[in-house]
Amino acid sequence: MFQDVLLESGAQISDNGIVQTFGNDEEALKAADSGCAVIEMSHFGRLRVTGDDRLRFLHNQSTADLLQLKDGEGCDTVFVTNTARTIDLATAWAMNTAVILLVSPETRHDLIKLLNKYIFFSDKVEVDDITEKTSYFSIVGPQSDNVMRQLKLESLIDKPYGTHVHYTANGAPVTVGVGSGLCTKGYSFLVSTAAAGPVWTSILKCGALHMGSLAWERLRILQGRPVPGKELTDEFNVLEAGLWRTISQTKGCYIGQETVARLITYNGVKQHLHGVKLTGAVEPGTILTTRDGVKAGKLTSCTREAPYFGLCYIRKQCGGPGLEIKIGDGSVTGILVQVPGLARELSSGSQTVT
CATH class of the missing domain: 2.40.30.110 (Aminomethyltransferase beta-barrel domains)
Incomplete structure (x- = not known):
């Protein structure tokens, strides 16, 4: 089991299954700054959205222009209320038959309910929670490219954010994407539970240093990534939260669009x-x-x-x-x-x- 592999690496795991630390937080933060750190993030949510209308549906529910995405591409997008108050900052990976949403652990269940609420009878859309069926971790730091080369994944180096490709490890599916959710150079790994242990071990052998959620929390504060329950709440809108890069200037109507447009037009932030x-x-x-x-x-x-x-x-x-x-x-x-x-x-x- 993947948890056994983590424990062998010195992981301290909370009662709800979150890897808090490997007892090396300062060293891991230094690795993220000057080397490469691998962060166990399986407590984050993974939602799989399928059906012929999946891109149109998600396009209408969040701030980014998802209709422009082709198979193998991705971007960040924000789910907001009808008054543009923030719910979550998510990453969307567009695939041949599905869109994978990487979401915050705090919003996973609420987002499933929210998305299902807006699926109408004629919509060809289904939302599945694949969090328990998969594992998720990311590598960050200036030496991330070197780790990717050693893993024989150099085809992703210098590709646009959100670009992702599919591989197999021990016969199990692995999806690797450009970006870690932070501003530091990095990559994300979505793996089946069967492949998690071998892939994690391979990354460590390539020179990455393991990092837990406590060090990641410090890193995301230093880099300015807002999270639900703290910076992303119904008290603040998406523009106030500094997430302007996730907002399309060209897409049509979406939930919260009128408020966002009004705030921009009239300098209302x-x-x-x-x-x-x-x-x-x-x-x-x-x-x-x-x-x-x-x-x-x-x-x-x-x-x-x-x-x-x-x-x-x-x-x-x-x-x-x-x-x-x-x-x-x-x-x-x-x-x-x-x-x-x-x-x-x-x-x-x-x-x-x-």
């Missing part, structure tokens, strides 16, 4: 998600103020160890990168900084991905 360097640890949800005591926003995420870093929503009128802020009672202060995962405006053309 009132706050932005920022990175913030902190002088100490802070609880998410803490109110932030300017040095003059003006309420500026709210902290949504914070790293557990020094150097402390967080993500926060700040009112646009208060300022942007370089702004000094006070957190809570002022015993901790911070300064806003840019992070690579967030955008403030639409790119030229249709949606792009990081």
